[in-house]
Amino acid sequence: MDPLDTIKEQVGSNPVVLYMKGSPAIPQCGFSATAVQILKLCGIKDYVSVNVLADNGIRQSIKEFSDWPTIPQLYVNGEFIGGCDIMREMYENGELQQMLTDAGLVSGQS
Numbered sequence: 001m002d003p004l005d006t007i008k009e010q011v012g013s014n015p016v017v018l019y020m021k022g023s024p025a026i027p028q029c030g031f032s033a034t035a036v037q038i039l040k041l042c043g044i045k046d047y048v049s050v051n052v053l054a055d056n057g058i059r060q061s062i063k064e065f066s067d068w069p070t071i072p073q074l075y076v077n078g079e080f081i082g083g084c085d086i087m088r089e090m091y092e093n094g095e096l097q098q099m100l101t102d103a104g105l106v107s108g109q110s
Helices: 003-013 030-041 056-066 084-092 095-102
Strands: 016-020 048-051 073-076 079-082
Touching: 003 056, 016 030, 030 084, 079 084, 084 095
Parallel strands: 016 048
Antiparallel strands: 016 073, 073 079
């Protein structure tokens, strides 16, 4: 399958997808570690993470798909939210928590 088709399928069929370096248990960069922590603080426990280091096709194509040059990248209900800095800013002003709550994705207390 073409990497862009794989990305479309992943983003389209999962409520929360985080494209990152490494895994939530073992992030391979500080920005990815921060993104994982922000999702945890928001109460998101179940989400799909995609390790872009494991597939260079995905790593390059996700940047084209989103027209965003960096990793990590967060998608919620098929919509590109942003990278680490945008996630942090949205978390700090409460927007991210509200968006996740409105989408019915928060699975409990953080």
